[in-house]
């Protein structure tokens with residue numbers, strides 16, 4: 001009971017605060033002072049043209065960069081330059097490139113067991129089998145390699161891998177962009193169900209405004225490393241936008 005309570009308290013604390021985040025590669029600043037908050041259980045969307053810094057923000061949140069300025073607070077704890085196992089479990093990411101999440105030379109079974117071993121979970125067999133069912137995959141995929149699956153199945157495995165260590169926050173980088181339209185809808189439905197069932201906090205990056213407005217309540221618009229507008233999904237859908245770049249993104253989609 002005590003465990004359950006502490007888990008729940010932790011979950012309700014799954015909020016994210018970014019304050020004036022700056023990230024440079026060499027002399028080039030690619031994230032230029034981005035600030036936003038995400039409430040526990042909220043889905044926050046980030047849209048913007050290619051190269052505007054969306055993926056860099058997500059990679060920074062999962063602790064992949066040892067260098068940044070500003071502040072990232074996740075569930076009350078500041079993210080630190082050294083990647084911490086604790087954050088690694090609490091904040092998981094589904095990468096834009098499927099092979100960012102799935103090693104091409106590992107079976108699905110191995111891919112799903114790795115985070116369980118790293119974080120010291122027991123009952124690995126059962127957890128893998130439950131995770132596959134939860135994302136709607138048959139148990140038979142366990143001994144296949146990623147290239148032996150369809151794009152939609154691969155994305156389901158990437159989502160299962162992110163969820164298997166029971167994170168509170170899921171960062172989704174273009175989760176439907178590489179998929180056929182019909183498969184996109186299936187993955188969106190899966191993400192909607194999972195968020196409700198697991199009470200997850202999402203940050204969803206996509207260049208597809210329909211995808212973002214479908215899942216998210218608030219949306220930040222990026223251009224050239226800056227978040228130039230922050231608006232509600234309703235305002236974006238209805239065209240109540242203030243920045244010309246947001247209007248341009250709407251007209252292009």
Ligand code: ADP
Nearest residue numbers: 025026030048049050051052053054055056057
């Ligand atoms: P987006 O996801 O919005 O398309 P990214 O966040 O991937 O954009 O990249 C933002 C910019 O930062 C791009 O110009 C990209 O080339 C650059 N960039 C990203 N990662 C690195 C890196 N590790 N080294 C140098 N430049 C990088």
Ligand code: MG
Nearest residue numbers: 054055056096
């Ligand atoms: Mg990207």
